[in-house]
Amino acid sequence: MLRFDDRVAIITGAGHGLGRSHALLLAERGAKVVVNDLGGALDGTGASTGPAxxxxxxxxxxxxxxxxxxDNxxxxEGARAIVQTAVDAFGKVDIVVNNAGILRDKSLGKMSVEDFDGVLAVxxxxxxLVSHAAYPLMKAAGHGRIVNTSSPAGLFGNFGQANYSTAKMGLVGLTKTLAIEGARNGIKANAIAPIAWTRMTEALLPAEFEAKFTPERVSALVACLVHDSCEVSGEVFSVGGGRVARVFVAEGPGWKTDDLTPEAIAGNWDAIMAEQPYVLTAGDSMKAML
Ligand code: NAI
Incomplete structure (x- = not known):
């Protein structure tokens, strides 16, 4: 059994839904947990001490x-306070699960700048901010585990979610760079793109999803990723209803010519759109251009 005795975990947005489930699972398996939650509404307005x-x-x-x-x-200040709470109560931070989230769905024409900024902010x-505040402690300890919470909406796009999709794909970039930078200090970072029945999705998912898409079926992956034994880093996993799958950003073999013109591109879409064989890193992409 994967246990977390002597490990200290910060779970943000842990007052409801997925974060709550992650916190309960890690605590049940021995972790000391900071249950962070601002306690506001789904759109990020308001606050309450109750859920945390x-x-x-x-x-x-x-x-x-x-x-x-x-803390927010x-x-x-909020992010620093969350990390300080862990240090004051338990002396360190080993694990950060960035899970806090809000929704302000609107199609682009109806979306205000505040709706966009507010969603990216959380x-x-x-x-x-929370990773940044915890990072020096992890670096000094030579150990750390970070999980960021992306979404299928970010990876694949979704109507009415320009703000949310931008944010969730942004987290993929953050995760990949944290994994690269953290590697020499024993810090691993991964992202999940979950589907679960929570207050965020209960009005969107078909009713029959409730029993199958439980938050617990997402938390199992989070626990695996934040365990000491996890070697995986820089990856994104789709998870929901008992299924886990790697999601990856890949670049196709491409098509090249020494005389690249708009017309040449327009005449070679089939080759440009080809998917196999693909490359997975910026370095391999550059090599293919040479
Ligand atoms: P939820 O609404 O039940 O939980 C989100 C929690 O974050 C809430 O308890 C809320 O109070 C807290 N929170 C919001 N803003 C905060 C802030 N500024 N500081 C601290 N806490 C804050 O929703 P759910 O579904 O559990 O979502 C968890 C994460 O999973 C979110 O990042 C969400 O975008 C993501 N997600 C969820 C999916 C699903 O199917 N439920 C699908 C894809 C992504």
């Missing part, structure tokens, strides 16, 4: 160790 406190209390009642944090991941800025 309830989950921390439930963990303690079950015999685990947890503290609640109601989207501000530098998902992208929040994940950067």
């Amino acid at each position: 406190a309830e989950v921390a209390e439930l963990i303690t009642k079950n015999g685990g160790q947890a503290v609640a944090s109601t 991941v989207a501000t530098p 998902h992208v800025r929040g994940s950067f």
Whole structure:
């Protein structure tokens, strides 16, 4: 059994849904958990101490160790306070699961700048800020595990989610760079693109999804990725309903000529769109151009 005794985990947005489930699972397996949640509405408005406190209390009642944090991941002070809560209560940070999220769905024409900025602030800025605040501690310890929460909407696009899709694909870039930079200090970073029945999706998913797409079926992957034994880093995994699959950004073999004109491109779409054989790194992409 993968256990987390002596490991300290920060789970953001852990007052509801997926984060709650991640926190309960890690705590049940021995981790000391900071249950962070601002406690606001789905669109990020408002705040409440209730959700974080309830989950921390439930963990303690079950015999685990947890503290609640109601700080906002989207501000530098909030992110620093979350990490400080972990240090004050448990002395260190081994694991960060950036899970806090909000939704402000609107088609592009109806989306305000505030709707765009607000969603990026929680998902992208929040994940950067909490990782940034925890990173020096992980680096000094020569060990760390970070999981960021992307989404199929970011990886593949979705109507009405220009803000959310941008944020969620941004997290893929953050994850890949954290994995590259963290490698020499024992820090591994991965992203998940989950589907689960939560308050965020209950109005969007068919009712019959509730029983199959449980948050617990996502948390199993998160636990695996943040365990000491996990060697995987820089990857993105689609996860939901009991299935886990690698999602990867790949570049096709391409088509090249010394006389590249708009007309030459227009006449060679089939070769340009080919998918096999593909390359997976910026270095291999550059080599293919030479
Ligand atoms: P949820 O609404 O149940 O949980 C999100 C939590 O984040 C809430 O408890 C909320 O209070 C908290 N939060 C929001 N802003 C915060 C802030 N500034 N600081 C601290 N906490 C904050 O939704 P769910 O479904 O559990 O979502 C968790 C993550 O998974 C989100 O990042 C979401 O975008 C992502 N996701 C969920 C999917 C699903 O199928 N449920 C699909 C794809 C991605």
